[in-house]
Amino acid sequence: MSTATATNYLNEAKGWKSWLLTQDHKRIGIMYLAGIFFFFLVGGLLALIIRWELFTPAKDIMEADTYNRFFTLHGAIMIFLFIIPSIPAALGNFVLPLMLGAKDVAFPRLNLASWYLYVIGALFALYSIISGAADTGWTFYTPYSTSTSGSVVAIAVGVFILGFSSIFTGLNFIATIHKLRAPGMTWFKMPLFVWGLYATAIIQVLATPVLGITVVLLILERMVHIGIFDPAMGGDPVLFQHFFWFYSHPAVYIMILPGMGIISEVIATFSHKRIFGYKAIAYSSLGIAFMSFLVWGHHMFVSGQSELASLIFSFLTFFVGIPSGIKVFNWVATMYKGQISLKVPMLYAISFLILFSIGGLTGIFLGAVSVDVHLHDTYFIVAHFHYTMMGGTVIAFLAGLHFWWPKLWGRIYNETWAVVSCLMIFIGFNVTFLSQFIMGAQGMPRRYYTYPEEFQRLHGFSSVGSLILGAGFLIMTIYLLHSIFRGKKVGRNPWQSLTMEWEAESPPITHNFDKDMVLEHGPYDYDIVDAKYTEEGTL
Amino acid sequence: MDTTGSFLMPPAQSTYAGDVDALFNFILIAGLIIFVIVIATTVFFSMKYRRKGMATKTSGTDHNLGLEILWTAIPTALIVIVFIWTFRSYIKMSVVPGDAIEIKVTAQKWFWTFDYAEGANSVNELVIPVNQPIKLLMSSQDVIHSFFIPNFRAKMDVLPNRYSITWFEATSTGTYDLFCTEYCGKGHSEMLGSVRVVSEEEYKKWIDEGSDPGKGLTLEEFGRKLYVKKACNTCHTTDGSKGVGPTFKGVFGREEIMEDGTPITVEENYIRESILEPKAHIVAGFQPVMPTYQGLLKDREIDAIIAYLKTMKAE
Numbered sequence: 001m002s003t004a005t006a007t008n009y010l011n012e013a014k015g016w017k018s019w020l021l022t023q024d025h026k027r028i029g030i031m032y033l034a035g036i037f038f039f040f041l042v043g044g045l046l047a048l049i050i051r052w053e054l055f056t057p058a059k060d061i062m063e064a065d066t067y068n069r070f071f072t073l074h075g076a077i078m079i080f081l082f083i084i085p086s087i088p089a090a091l092g093n094f095v096l097p098l099m100l101g102a103k104d105v106a107f108p109r110l111n112l113a114s115w116y117l118y119v120i121g122a123l124f125a126l127y128s129i130i131s132g133a134a135d136t137g138w139t140f141y142t143p144y145s146t147s148t149s150g151s152v153v154a155i156a157v158g159v160f161i162l163g164f165s166s167i168f169t170g171l172n173f174i175a176t177i178h179k180l181r182a183p184g185m186t187w188f189k190m191p192l193f194v195w196g197l198y199a200t201a202i203i204q205v206l207a208t209p210v211l212g213i214t215v216v217l218l219i220l221e222r223m224v225h226i227g228i229f230d231p232a233m234g235g236d237p238v239l240f241q242h243f244f245w246f247y248s249h250p251a252v253y254i255m256i257l258p259g260m261g262i263i264s265e266v267i268a269t270f271s272h273k274r275i276f277g278y279k280a281i282a283y284s285s286l287g288i289a290f291m292s293f294l295v296w297g298h299h300m301f302v303s304g305q306s307e308l309a310s311l312i313f314s315f316l317t318f319f320v321g322i323p324s325g326i327k328v329f330n331w332v333a334t335m336y337k338g339q340i341s342l343k344v345p346m347l348y349a350i351s352f353l354i355l356f357s358i359g360g361l362t363g364i365f366l367g368a369v370s371v372d373v374h375l376h377d378t379y380f381i382v383a384h385f386h387y388t389m390m391g392g393t394v395i396a397f398l399a400g401l402h403f404w405w406p407k408l409w410g411r412i413y414n415e416t417w418a419v420v421s422c423l424m425i426f427i428g429f430n431v432t433f434l435s436q437f438i439m440g441a442q443g444m445p446r447r448y449y450t451y452p453e454e455f456q457r458l459h460g461f462s463s464v465g466s467l468i469l470g471a472g473f474l475i476m477t478i479y480l481l482h483s484i485f486r487g488k489k490v491g492r493n494p495w496q497s498l499t500m501e502w503e504a505e506s507p508p509i510t511h512n513f514d515k516d517m518v519l520e521h522g523p524y525d526y527d528i529v530d531a532k533y534t535e536e537g538t539l
Numbered sequence: 540m541d542t543t544g545s546f547l548m549p550p551a552q553s554t555y556a557g558d559v560d561a562l563f564n565f566i567l568i569a570g571l572i573i574f575v576i577v578i579a580t581t582v583f584f585s586m587k588y589r590r591k592g593m594a595t596k597t598s599g600t601d602h603n604l605g606l607e608i609l610w611t612a613i614p615t616a617l618i619v620i621v622f623i624w625t626f627r628s629y630i631k632m633s634v635v636p637g638d639a640i641e642i643k644v645t646a647q648k649w650f651w652t653f654d655y656a657e658g659a660n661s662v663n664e665l666v667i668p669v670n671q672p673i674k675l676l677m678s679s680q681d682v683i684h685s686f687f688i689p690n691f692r693a694k695m696d697v698l699p700n701r702y703s704i705t706w707f708e709a710t711s712t713g714t715y716d717l718f719c720t721e722y723c724g725k726g727h728s729e730m731l732g733s734v735r736v737v738s739e740e741e742y743k744k745w746i747d748e749g750s751d752p753g754k755g756l757t758l759e760e761f762g763r764k765l766y767v768k769k770a771c772n773t774c775h776t777t778d779g780s781k782g783v784g785p786t787f788k789g790v791f792g793r794e795e796i797m798e799d800g801t802p803i804t805v806e807e808n809y810i811r812e813s814i815l816e817p818k819a820h821i822v823a824g825f826q827p828v829m830p831t832y833q834g835l836l837k838d839r840e841i842d843a844i845i846a847y848l849k850t851m852k853a854e
């Protein structure tokens with residue numbers, strides 16, 4: 001056994017080639033992690049610069065053209081290069097096979113290919129920055145995007161390629177979940193994170209091609225003027241919005257469903273309790289995935305679409321909200337009579353419950369069509385989607401990151417600093433974005449470079465919040481990097497969890513497990529089984 | 540409950556704004572109640588069931604039919620209420636009253652033009668009578684813009700390929716903000732206007748003057764007025780600083796280098812051409828973004844602008 005503890009996936013092969021040519025899902029997961037961290041840093045710095053410019057009503061540090069490019073890049077980078085791949089491609093890649101008791105994903109080479117596509121797509125996005133950058137907003141609305149002098153084609157090609165990266169990951173996960181579950185793991189014995197990834201993968205495979213087609217049409221329109229969106233040639237610019245949101249609304253769930261999966265794992269583990277309403281949570285993931293294709297028109301209530309269409313979309317939108325609400329109730333109920341440990345992942349999960357509830361509940365204002373007429377394209381929207389995307393997905397990602405971090409590296413971060421940073425992120429986030437709800441309701445339009453005096457106080461408040469947020473992330477970067485080399489070593493199952501990834505060593509060996517895995521108990525059988533843990537290294 | 544205005548929203552000044560606010564307040568209160576219950580329970584559980592030492596076996600309860608029916612039924616019921624409510628207020632917002640006064644709105648980068656049936660027109664200032672339904676027939680000359688008056692809770696996109704329509708009835712006189720809320724490029728955040736709601740008599744007077752706007756003014760004064768009214772000031776400064784377009788300070792008689800390298804001295808015909816056919820000659824160092832004022836300015840108005848530009852000497 002002593003040799004087994006010495007070699008693991010991190011040190012078995014050495015040199016950069018052993019990384020760039022690896023087919024090990026764990027290494028690919030780590031490489032994705034490196035990629036998304038890089039872009040989170042870039043996107044985050046852009047956000048800080050934007051908040052700096054908005055600190056006062058007039059021009060502060062840059063020209064309008066620069067500002068427009070910055071908010072476009074911030075949005076595009078955060079969505080396409082950070083959030084969409086964050087949970088599935090980085091964390092999911094690492095833990096999915098481990099959770100299923102498998103040696104790898106179904107198609108390891110395809111997995112590596114999707115990482116390379118991610119890198120190539122990212123290079124196009126970076127190229128677009130040095131070749132002038134796009135100033136269209138991440139939504140690329142026509143006819144602005146077909147007539148601006150900004151560098152739209154390069155970033156559109158980037159988005160197209162990133163779409164394929166996402167599709168490949170989705171395909172791979174679907175096949176993996178169908179085929180590589182350990183003997184005994186029936187569908188309803190799968191951990192809920194796996195259900196989340198499964199529902200996400202379905203949307204990725206079905207919706208992303210529409211995005212691909214849309215950006216190709218956009219590129220053709222710009223380069224050879226096919227006239228599909230250009231009103232001067234009889235095209236319809238609003239058609240673009242329909243295409244775009246037909247992908248991008250489901251994409252909202254590509255972003256949040258895996259996050260919900262993480263929250264299920266973290267709350268069950270740290271409450272040491274059988275999850276409440278397992279089937280309700282699993283089915284609601286699929287329900288949400290299906291419904292998400294039917295609500296895109298809620299982004300277009302004032303676009304001139306017919307009133308009847310708006311009312312139907314409003315109605316359907318409310319009904320996609322209910323399953324999300326039920327999930328929240330299930331998570332809270334899971335804590336009832338549990339044995340709750342408030343370690344960092346659980347603090348993030350609680351933070352998620354608060355922020356995601358705000359994000360979800362403010363969605364009801366926006367789903368109500370007559371209220372949305374007032375709130376559409378104001379800071380209220382900006383605040384709402386930051387509460388769901390950042391307060392929801394990013395916080396869930398951080399919960400998962402801190403949860404699986406000891407599995408990734410075999411070492412644990414400094415708890416005190418992690419708590420400090422978690423609190424700073426929570427406070428900074430609310431200061432930044434609660435103020436935006438208020439200014440949005442008061443009528444402050446989004447994407448404004450300068451703004452009327454009356455919004456100064458709230459904008460100032462928001463900018464200060466973003467600094468607290470930035471400082472929280474800075475601390476996190478430091479203690480996480482430090483822990484990779486110096487962190488305290490941990491054993492296989494530091495959290496006393498019952499899901500299968502914790503039966504592998506920390507960090508796992510290249511083939512994941514030292515035996516063939518068979519499901520011996522359900523993922524949440526905390527009432528039946530005493531979770532195994534290694535005396536040494538349990539937290 | 541006072542349903543006009545909400546502590547989060549700007550004062551409500553149109554007939555349907557009150558409905559919107561009432562619904563906004565309802566969602567806010569219902570949402571807050573649900574939020575407080577969920578979060579209070581979470582916090583309570585995390586304290587009450589705090590783990591002591593290593594974890595041991597816990598209770599296996601994983602469902603409770605009554606509870607689950609309850610927490611599905613209550614949100615569903617609330618949502619049905621919200622939907623019926625929004626349905627009714629949205630219908631009210633969408634159906635234009637038959638007796639509405641129609642005003643044509645044209646959006647272009649980056650200003651608004653309002654044309655009245657009586658022949659008057661204005662830029663960036665919409666003048667309307669109080670207590671009268673107003674219908675706006677809107678279209679764009681270039682990209683998509685969006686017409687937004689927060690105090691009226693009215694918003695509608697303005698499209699290049701078709702008319703879009705919105706309506707409202709102001710309930711009190713005053714001046715309110717008008718914003719463009721669809722991102723439209725460099726000048727998006729300066730595409731501001733105002734709505735001046737006036738009494739019936741004042742409106743009549745304004746319309747009459749509007750048909751002959753320069754009455755009682757010297758040519759230069761009239762030109763100065765047009766400089767603001769026709770939104771030249773969004774791109775051209777008079778203090779010598781560079782805007783989207785060249786400054787007007789010292790413009791008359793100045794020698795400009797064009798994009799293709801030819802020099803042109805600014806005189807009457809060149810100014811006229813710049814206004815009516817701005818793309819004919821582009822000054823080096825500037826984008827060809829100036830809109831044409833063909834059809835928007837009458838000859839006398841162009842004369843007035845030229846007279847005004849002549850007054851602006853360089854030091």
Ligand SMILES: [Cu+2]
Pocket residue numbers: 248249252295296298299
């Ligand atoms: Cu949506």
Ligand SMILES: [Cu+2]
Pocket residue numbers: 684685719720721722723724726727728730
């Ligand atoms: Cu605009």
